[in-house]
Amino acid sequence: xxxxxxxxEALSRAQSVLILSHANPDGDAVxxxxxxxxxxxxxxxHARVALSDPVPPTLAxxxxxxxxxxxxxxxxxxxxxxLDSSSxxxxxxxxxxxxxxxxxxxxxxxxxTNGRFGHVNWIDPSSPAVAQMIYRLLxxxxxxxxxxxxTCLLTGFVTDTNGFSTPNTTPRLLxxxxxxxxxxxxxxxxxxxxxxxxxxxxxxxxxxxxxxxxFEEGVVWTVNTPAMRQAVGATExxxxxxxxxLLTIREAHVAASFxxxxxxxxxxxxxxxxxxxxxxxxARFGGGGHPPAAGATLECSLDEAxxxxxxxxxxxxxxxxxxxxxx
Amino acid sequence: xxxxxxxxEALSRAQSVLILSHANPDGDAVxxxxxxxxxxxxxxxHARVALSDPVPPTLAxxxxxxxxxxxxxxxxxxxxxxLDSSSxxxxxxxxxxxxxxxxxxxxxxxxxTNGRFGHVNWIDPSSPAVAQMIYRLLxxxxxxxxxxxxTCLLTGFVTDTNGFSTPNTTPRLLxxxxxxxxxxxxxxxxxxxxxxxxxxxxxxxxxxxxxxxxFEEGVVWTVNTPAMRQAVGATExxxxxxxxxLLTIREAHVAASFxxxxxxxxxxxxxxxxxxxxxxxxARFGGGGHPPAAGATLECSLDEAxxxxxxxxxxxxxxxxxxxxxx
Numbered sequence: 001x002x003x004x005x006x007x008x009e010a011l012s013r014a015q016s017v018l019i020l021s022h023a024n025p026d027g028d029a030v031x032x033x034x035x036x037x038x039x040x041x042x043x044x045x046h047a048r049v050a051l052s053d054p055v056p057p058t059l060a061x062x063x064x065x066x067x068x069x070x071x072x073x074x075x076x077x078x079x080x081x082x083l084d085s086s087s088x089x090x091x092x093x094x095x096x097x098x099x100x101x102x103x104x105x106x107x108x109x110x111x112x113t114n115g116r117f118g119h120v121n122w123i124d125p126s127s128p129a130v131a132q133m134i135y136r137l138l139x140x141x142x143x144x145x146x147x148x149x150x151t152c153l154l155t156g157f158v159t160d161t162n163g164f165s166t167p168n169t170t171p172r173l174l175x176x177x178x179x180x181x182x183x184x185x186x187x188x189x190x191x192x193x194x195x196x197x198x199x200x201x202x203x204x205x206x207x208x209x210x211x212x213x214x215f216e217e218g219v220v221w222t223v224n225t226p227a228m229r230q231a232v233g234a235t236e237x238x239x240x241x242x243x244x245x246l247l248t249i250r251e252a253h254v255a256a257s258f259x260x261x262x263x264x265x266x267x268x269x270x271x272x273x274x275x276x277x278x279x280x281x282x283a284r285f286g287g288g289g290h291p292p293a294a295g296a297t298l299e300c301s302l303d304e305a306x307x308x309x310x311x312x313x314x315x316x317x318x319x320x321x322x323x324x325x326x327x
Numbered sequence: 328x329x330x331x332x333x334x335x336e337a338l339s340r341a342q343s344v345l346i347l348s349h350a351n352p353d354g355d356a357v358x359x360x361x362x363x364x365x366x367x368x369x370x371x372x373h374a375r376v377a378l379s380d381p382v383p384p385t386l387a388x389x390x391x392x393x394x395x396x397x398x399x400x401x402x403x404x405x406x407x408x409x410l411d412s413s414s415x416x417x418x419x420x421x422x423x424x425x426x427x428x429x430x431x432x433x434x435x436x437x438x439x440t441n442g443r444f445g446h447v448n449w450i451d452p453s454s455p456a457v458a459q460m461i462y463r464l465l466x467x468x469x470x471x472x473x474x475x476x477x478t479c480l481l482t483g484f485v486t487d488t489n490g491f492s493t494p495n496t497t498p499r500l501l502x503x504x505x506x507x508x509x510x511x512x513x514x515x516x517x518x519x520x521x522x523x524x525x526x527x528x529x530x531x532x533x534x535x536x537x538x539x540x541x542f543e544e545g546v547v548w549t550v551n552t553p554a555m556r557q558a559v560g561a562t563e564x565x566x567x568x569x570x571x572x573l574l575t576i577r578e579a580h581v582a583a584s585f586x587x588x589x590x591x592x593x594x595x596x597x598x599x600x601x602x603x604x605x606x607x608x609x610a611r612f613g614g615g616g617h618p619p620a621a622g623a624t625l626e627c628s629l630d631e632a633x634x635x636x637x638x639x640x641x642x643x644x645x646x647x648x649x650x651x652x653x654x
Contacts, residue, residue, distance in 0.1 A: 163490050165518035171505035174514075178498035178505070187501075188601060191492035196575045196600070200542055203576055207537035215527050248523045249530055273523075 004133070007122045008140035010079055010106050016046040018077040018098065022090040023052045027159025027194060029084045030055055032108075032131040034064040035152035036081065039134070039143045048077075052092030061193050062155060063148040076101035082118065084130040086111035108133055128168045131156025135176050147184030154185040159194050167274065198241070204232040206242055209257070213246075218253035218317040219310055220246050223302065225260045236261055243269040244293075253317045254278055258306055266298045266305035270313070281312045331460070334449045335467035337406055337433050343373040345404035345425065349417040350379045354486025354521060356411045357382055359435075359458040361391045362479035363408065366461070366470045375404075379419030383564070385524045388516075389482060390475040403428035409445065411457040413438035413615070435460055438617070455495045458483025462503055474511030481512040486521050489571065493619060494601045525568070531559040533569055536584070540573075545580035545644040546637055547573050550629065552587045563588055570596040571620075580644045581605055585633055593625045593632035597640070608639045 021029035040047035050069035107118030112125040209224040246255035270278035277291040287296025348356035367374035377396035434445025439452040536551040573582035597605035604618040614623025
């Protein structure tokens, strides 16, 4: 069985449901989990969300975010729903607890690589966000979205499509988003939380880092150091997102932001435009990620890190160019 | 007469139509004009677009952009449609030519301040983009959107709502956007052209301007000068969009980017988060715009411009705060 009806049937019989999603949760992980939680509570089901990592501050505005369980889960639920996770490994330790208690496992995901590890599996790679799959589930549960449900689900839509800008954004997603707005979600507020939420300190750090901007052969990169962070009172986390900004440069095929960590290691955050794969480059340096977004931490000097990573990125860009020319 | 039917009737009787929009054209000005041009050509009307300033490079991808007339218009049209312009002053010299030739003037706009200067006026301040008004006009003209029309109009939607993020974005706009995608517009490509299209030179200029970042009482601002532009080979236009970036700072209620022009005047670009009105501030300095996005050009020193505009912005922010506290 592998469709929303099977999921709805499993949930209809449950008295208590535990909802899990992946570690380092993003807007779709948290939004789809909380959206389902509120929908089930409307049916008087005892529903909770547990995640193995804390909810990021930028998602703290979501209704119910403060209730999310961090650590161990005491009661054994009837059903455990695992969202947005292609493998149980992505869920973390919580998943082992769940298998130990013998409950029914429902796996709802949009990754094409999903391992179908549940008793009930609904995998739809055509859906840009798992939150959209939850939205499609609501009528099968006899629930109409209220403002809480709508806010959580629309946040998943917005964050997983980078503000409706990824190529997998469909007309249907926009129509569903319109329905969620009509049900009481504020798209402007969600956009503001997701994309208008850089700190002053972060932008001051960027101002320093952008002084180091280099561009060669389709690769753009910057460097930030502990001295720069001290100058503006920033932390290591404040350099996050700079690589995403660098990729907005028209001439850049791939972008790298190098951060000299406080312990002297060099963290590099990589981003790529469609057709390039920075996960391959990150893997070469012991890191990982997705083709458009990846990263690694190197134990070498800054100069060595920049030289080796940038030359690998140039090879990725020129390899891609060569492939395009051949075809 | 003040509705889309009156506009459609005027256009139905025309053999030749000249479409004008405002100077310094943005995505809604160019997108709505070209969308209407293609729709009228589908009806075998002789339709042209003329603008008093060149189409920005970021909009050059729009079908028909290369045909846009810059300077004088030779033939007298039956009808002249003026789009997205609250006053004929915003159109520039072209408007005088049009009034001289005695054609019917059709005024289609979404600015609440529109002066109703046309023979036929359709003003809808509830529409987030004039391109949406043109979309609503299509069925009255008996036209269904094709990929050219859809691309032009969807670009207007996306740019005037800053990627569906402004508070005036409605469920209806998302539904209309879904229809335009279904008609052949690529939302991902439009988003890429609109938002992933900063030049390397522009970002290098920003790196200099961000060194001047100031923040006081909810107001964030930067300055850029001819010397900074010379250092990186940038032009005056390369500072555009910086105020939008500054507004992504969490602590900022309003943002201002001051550009010392090559002729010594000071241009200021203003942006505001929901609830604030920078059009009021811009108007005080002889400029204009919308509550969330406005601008003005001042004939004074940089120091004087910063002092007077920033203090007006602080008053706007504190006035707003006071109102909120009162209620």
